[in-house]
Amino acid sequence: MWLSAVGYIGLWGASSMEETMPRITLSPRERELVALLSRGHTDQEAAVRLGISPRTVTALIRGLMDRLGVDNRFQLGLALGVLRKGPADDD
């Protein structure tokens, strides 16, 4: 139960950062969009996949950036990453 294992379940490298971060809830559509972008899809491709216009994609991202108070894609990724709002690694 407790021996020689905690090192790898997270005593090293873990941080309490996520505890101090704001929490946001993504709508199902936002979650799908984030999942597609995080797999490397472009806005265009994501729009096609979701059956929405590229403009709507831009608006969704703008909305997320506003809620998180960030100005660019890198910061948006960073914020979502810290908040663990990225998708599971395989779906």
Next chain:
Amino acid sequence: MTIEAALRIGTAVPSLVRWGVTPDADLVYRTLVTFGPHTRRRLGVELSMPARRVDAALAELREAGSATVDGDVWSASTPAAAVAGLRRRRLRLLDPSAVAVSHRLVVDGLRARLGALALPVPAFGGQLTDQVRYLPTRELTRLRYAELLRGRRETLTINPEQAFDAESARTGAAFDQQLIAQATRMRVLGVPPADRDAFSPQEAHHPAYQVRESLAVPLKLILLDRSVALVPADPERIERGYVEVSHPQVVRALADLFEKHWSEGSDPNVGAVEPIRLTPQEQAVVDLLALGHTDTTTAARLRISARSVTNILRRLMDRLGVENRFQLGLALGAMSAATPPHLLGAASDQDKAS
């Protein structure tokens, strides 16, 4: 056919190794996905893999639901289906009774093999024979373990648990730090976490550990210098403490068992995302971008060219296996490598729009 279509537009095949599949099986799976159905013979020829290994790989894939056989022709399930199947298979491990059953098999097997020697069923605490001691509570086990680990050079541990409770983690951490301080080599064979996060910083572990993962660990086991073994008295009730065994034959058999499972385990750092450390320059660039700087203003601050900024990020993105800035942010954020500072403490505007 959907697989071929998917391949044509370049969908990546995820590594099954990360889901507890052996590298052989992963290779066979990739071959089947990429080049279509094969017979086992053709697989062996094309991969220059001995028939025995091909068979083992195919059996493993079939058991995991990643491949099917029709006559003597094997085909792969879609990557999505394969991963879903592997994930389900892993979740089965959450059932602790499977480990309990296997624990009893191991102990009974030892009793049978080593017939004459007493491996008593513990009923009360204390020294049962000169080579077997029963530690009837967690507290006594802890105290005894603190004594036992002093001056040890090697520990071999098998952990069937997917997670540890807070108290266990705290005590374990203290012991582990002591072991690290006295330069004990530690090998830990564990179960992969149920929900591995591709970029989780929790997967980075201290270099004093060597870690492997297996989906089928036989029992909870701690071996110290291959001279003392600790196993739970009752695999289903940890509060009943541990049995300490120093009988050489038993300990040797358990060490062999460890080595067998270790050799079949997979290294979580192979096929998974490698632990990554940012260089000071990368860190500086990332920190400025996190503050909202553009490439140009970042370059100005660091007195380098904008092209250097692009190159630094390009290299970092290659190392992380991502293609765009959004993914880079996501990865670094999940690794807690950088935080947009104004987000810290901004807890007041949470859930505004949801």
